[in-house]
Amino acid sequence: MPARSKVSNDAVAAIFEEMADLLEIEDANPFRVRAYRNAARTVHGLGRELAELAAEGRDLTSLPFIGRDLAAKIEEILRSGSAAALDKLHQRVPASLEALLRLPGLGPKRVQTLYRRLGIENLDQLEKAARAGRLQTLPGFGPRTSQRIVEAIAAARAPRRFLRVDVEAVARDFVDALRAVPGVRQVVAAGSFRRGAETVGDLDILATASDSGKLMRRFVELEPVETVVSRGATRATVLLANGLQVDLRAVEPASYGAALHYFTGSKAHNIAVRRLAQGRGLKLNEYGVFRGERRVAGRSEASVFRAVGLPFIEPELRENRGEIEAAHAGELPRLIERGDLVGDLHVHTDATDGRAGLEEMARAARRAGLRYIAITDHSKRLSVANGLDASRLDRQIDEIERLNARLRGIHILKGIEVEILSDGSLDLPDRVLRKLDLVIGAVHSGFGLPRDKQTARILRAMDRPCFTMLAHPSGRLLGERDAYEVDLDRVIDNARARGCFVELNSQPKRLDLSDTFCRLARDEGVPLCINSDAHSTADFANLGLGVAQARRGWVERSDVVNTRALSLLRKLLATTMA
């Protein structure tokens, strides 16, 4: 086996993004800049490691947006960890200018002006110059811009992305409030939120109204609004107290579908669809699909897709990651829906760190529309959670059997979330684990192991005969903790070979697997399981978040084990536990 390169896909993508930024500041050909950004997105969204593809001798130019030049640069980065072209750029443009480019209101032109005219290279120098009033000596920089820059620097020092679960609540409130405004017809949250993204940078809302000016006035006066950033006749932007930016756009009903498509994005998807329209002699913008001056579609999204020769593409797929090609080929997935889930195989009780008892959790699951759950409390090594030893687990097994005898409409499977110890052994012996219907393995310690050790640890645990499913495979906590270093590509490959399930954990901060690896697992034929990891009766509601994530990973009902009826699931478990 060839030596594994330490250069990750994310590192390659970061280099391409940086090159795009610096080229932009240099005023390079904008299409060349875009080529680097396209390539970065391709690399970032790749399920498999470039290092492996290269080692297998795969032709990298077969990847979208990777041509001969960029394929060579990828090879160079994999070999050396950097690119000579980037080093050359650094000689002309300081890397620190990137931070300036990320400030809202500053684009490549202004960053270039700041650098050339005032020698400003970083946020500190920029802030000093702005406060000293020196920016206003530059063409195109007035007092307002200076003030904005000072504010933007402050905001940039505390960057925020918002959990999907939190934005859901905000979106609901705004949509309800705007629907109550007289003359308003449709109101819907679009943007990355509608695409099911796990975190959201800002919330886009689209509306149709008889008087859009009035709608905008009401919008900026709504209670959660802290600051009004801008307000025009058809568009307004506000900030909430927590820093979330909310944009509202209004269009006529005849444009609603085109605008919804446009503001749902992603940008890359929109560009690709617009090119299709061009190819048919049509013009596509947020107001509709036009042949010359005449609007030929736009009232509904379906009409827009139809006009460019495509079937409807679900919002979660719109990332230009192959959905357009799949649509052309009639091979779009039929995405899983929340209603397809009939069970939940990862549930805790107050025997460990849950907040409700067995029966209470079972009844809550039934109310959430589930027909079975697996109780999977922690094992003894996780002492902070009061993990179970063999004898407490025995008592829980007895309790579950008694409860199953009298509960109707919900069945409880016996399981455990067992600690995967640092050496890859499990926290309880096989003779104990064999009493259970399923065994979930999880990493809750030793996050800092180097990549090969972490990977070997998890692979070893999966090789235990009673191992059913790997929980929250990357260990990340959104906004708090990065994934541990692990080769998920190999983990998924091993799951396929071993017949293990891989979990998509639906906790708002976990949503672990990511969409990219969901898609890889699906492509490899590895069974996924969408679990709530519920610690309270309210947590079953989180299953919807997991389903949204799965949909972004092109996951269909048949890819997910807990869409199966209990009898079928039991058969599947019997083969994995054999």
Add this chain to the structure above:
DNA sequence: GCCGTTTTCGGCCCGACTGTTTTCAGTCG
């Protein structure tokens, strides 16, 4: 710098809003 069922060259998405202008460049999505 990528891409090609018209093309290996000549294309590459497009409109709203802001601030600084005095008719529009820059930025954003």
